[in-house]
């Protein structure tokens with residue numbers, strides 16, 4: 469039985485469970501349930517605090533976990549880096565992890581020297597400071613870090629930035645390069661075997677990630693324009709081209725990246741393709 473950790477609350481919880489449901493796994497119906505047994509797929513899910521997930525996976529007590537890249541980086545020994553390894557980026561829960569300070573000063577990373585720095589990610593921050601040769605007093609908080617400066621416990625902070633709204637609300641500005649570009653990821657214990665069961669769950673999630681990143685385009689194309697059309701929609705291997713009843717026309721089907729879909733559709737219409745249709749893909753195996 470594969471044992472998998474899933475965030476039980478917070479920014480990643482809902483999307484993580486929705487993605488597992490799309491991938492064909494049983495998920496909890498009661499938000500307070502801490503475990504769900506999916507006998508058909510031989511997987512047991514454990515719903516845990518986002519911060520604890522890398523701990524269970526690093527110890528080997530659970531085989532896989534869904535967490536944030538920033539949280540994974542904050543796990544493990546202070547100096548030795550993370551003790552979990554990323555198997556797959558899941559394409560949701562994007563954020564950056566950044567230093568920030570009160571508006572009105574043109575802060576630089578070197579200004580961190582000798583300051584009191586509040587964060588809920590002390591290992592991630594400690595490693596970054598060490599790599600830069602900076603000594604600062606790291607104040608560990610559990611959350612609501614943005615308020616710590618006005619309450620007087622810190623001079624600067626390092627925290628998760630999503631929309632940037634919370635920083636603005638507290639008159640803070642980010643500075644320096646992001647310490648971490650985060651998103652939800654699937655992890656396992658560093659260096660542990662990628663068993664067949666782990667591979668299968670990873671492949672299923674990969675199928676959902678691809679499905680969310682791609683659309684299926686169908687269109688009709690004069691045969692004389694096929695070459696130009698195929699250059700615009702090369703698909704993954706190669707597009708499907710099928711004859712239409714009218715011998716001068718073909719039907720074409722190809723996957724295109726969602727981000728580029730509208731541009732590609734404009735270009736297809738401009739060269740003379742007709743009936744250009746885009747449809748969602750729910751899940752797939754590539």
Ligand SMILES: Nc1ncnc2c1ncn2[C@@H]1O[C@H](COP(=O)(O)OP(=O)(O)OP(=O)(O)O)[C@@H](O)[C@H]1O
Pocket residue numbers: 477478479480517518519535536537538539561562563610611628629630631650651
């Ligand atoms: N506003 C946000 N936008 C995008 N991602 C976010 C946001 N807030 C948190 N995250 C991501 O979610 C993960 C942390 O989850 P969350 O903040 O929900 O948990 P927590 O802080 O441990 O728990 P809680 O805040 O409930 O005490 C991190 O990977 C972080 O990057």
Ligand SMILES: O=P(O)(O)OC[C@H]1O[C@H](OP(=O)(O)OP(=O)(O)O)[C@H](O)[C@@H]1O
Pocket residue numbers: 478479610611612613614627628629630631632633634635
């Ligand atoms: O840039 P924004 O979109 O405003 O989001 C960033 C905020 O969201 C998270 O807080 P969360 O809600 O998890 O509360 P917490 O600080 O108690 O963890 C994070 O810690 C930031 O405070």
Ligand SMILES: [Mg+2]
Pocket residue numbers: 478611
């Ligand atoms: Mg939080």
